[in-house]
Amino acid sequence: MRKAAMPGRRLGAEERALWARVIESVNPIAPARAAPAETPASAPPPKPALPKSRVRAAPVAVKPPPLAKTPPRPEPSNTLDGSWDRRLGKGVVSPDFAVDLHGHTLESAHRLLDASLERAIADGARVVLLITGKAPKSQSLGGPPKRGLIRAAVGDWIAYSRHGSAIAAVRNAHPRHGGAGALYIILKRGRTVS
Template identity: 60%
Template sequence: MATVRPLRAAAAPAGPVAKPAVVPPAAAPAQAAKPPKPAGRVPPPRLPVAPPAAAKPRPNTLDGGWDKKLGRGIVIPDSSIDLHGHSLASAHALLDQGLERAIARGDRVLLLVTGKPPRPESERPHARGAIRAAIADWLAASRHADAIAAVRGAHPRHGGQGALYIVLRRR
């Protein structure tokens, strides 16, 4: 900082310049007792880390290869569940049963058909899209949540906006 010069000259103060306060001799030893500032970069103080929780949920991530395959529509789902025409209660039960069967069979990718959400330019209010809106909560609270590796939007050849891929973990 000693070699740095300001780009613009600082404006001269308009009022009288205050002189620095003179330290009385009695206060001088108190200032000398302060430890000197360390030179260079000082790391921030370490904060205590909380112990990891026992039942910590796994992150909802896949490696890049899976994401590329899903994005291109190369992955063929092992099984599918169609929730068209179901009420919220029956769709939830069907999803739970379908996940249980897929996990028991050892399926890796499950196609979940929920139906397309209502168009935003639609003028009248819709009751559509309730199942699609509830899917994330259902999967997070499911008894099979630890078996789910990721949930991704489906490729147009598998339903596009009206479907989801549920990628299950290997055993």
């Protein structure tokens, strides 16, 4: 059995306060009584003993367990060599497949991107041009640049996509393909993902 306190160890202030609250909330068990002596018929019957009122102990502040660490966000593997980056930077790579997310809600844009990636992979496409639209211009002069909602969400959608293992890299598009309003999604060759 576990002892209440270890020999030679004194309770701290919080432990003493907690123990005092526990003691206050305990009702002792009444010892067995001998049968009551016969009472005259004129005497009123004895009243049953009322239980002691229970004192509710204030909740003790308990330190919450540490939050579980969120797993690191998976990044599409970066398997492009330098020649790919140079060709993409010069705008000489022609997209095999284009997806335009203009005019969509976040939900419909996400569904369209997922379905389009599935189709592009099935068709053996290598470069998908994802058109997200340019960020809206800041309302105030010198204010922080704003990002469109779809453009801001695309990175997470791609990173957590069920097609993530088929994506080699994601790069900003060349100005002739939409510049800041578009992305290249480079797919790995010969991969099919369901």
